[in-house]
């Protein structure tokens with residue numbers, strides 16, 4: 424049985440969970456919250472060389488990094504695929520996954536999470552509003568503008584859900600948990616696209632499991648219609 428270590432509401436943990444659900448791979452879940460002092464287990468440094476979540480264990484095989492985990496699951500259970508067969512579509516999916524982790528998460532979601540949740544609620548450091556304003560005013564418009572051009576259909580690449588949709592949407596779920604909204608008047612394609620991916624069965628199956636953590640952290644969840 425496969426084990427996923429992480430927090431269900433984390434951007435990168437959700438990528439691994441949704442991929443496992445999509446592929447009907449059974450897994451158990453171990454909660455690890457790296458930002459919570461004293462939380463990670465004693466052997467965490469061995470399981471996660473970076474200290475970050477998620478980590479997956481499949482028997483005696485341990486693997487960190489959400490993309491590596493998703494690609495492992497793709498080989499373990501090829502159907503349904505999260506990577507298209509077509510060479511260009513395949514490459515574009517890898518591009519969107521890299522953009523999700525390297526740009527959307529690093530430049531928008533992570534700083535907003537750090538400023539609005541980790542700082543004030545866990546580290547006792549007040550929100551630096553200048554950082555939040557910089558993200559919202561200077562960083563995010565270029566990213567949302569690009570995604571608005573790319574999200575004209577139900578899926579970012581091809582005609583089925585891929586790693587691209589899982590990685591991009593997972594970021595915007597956390598973004599909205601934090602109380603930030605995608606302006607549907609300014610970004611109508613993106614807003615509609617994200618609603619559609621959130622409504623798919625794998626996301627709908629895992630999102631209720633996030634609720635206890637969402638409630639505990641005082642996050643927003645109205646946009647998900649989880650009730």
Ligand SMILES: N[C@@H](CCC(=O)N[C@@H](CS)C(=O)NCC(=O)O)C(=O)O
Pocket residue numbers: 433434435436457458474475476477487488489490524
């Ligand atoms: N490249 C890594 C990034 C993982 C990552 O940044 N995880 C975040 C949660 S979404 C984390 O562990 N944050 C805790 C910390 O920064 O201490 C992956 O894709 O798994």
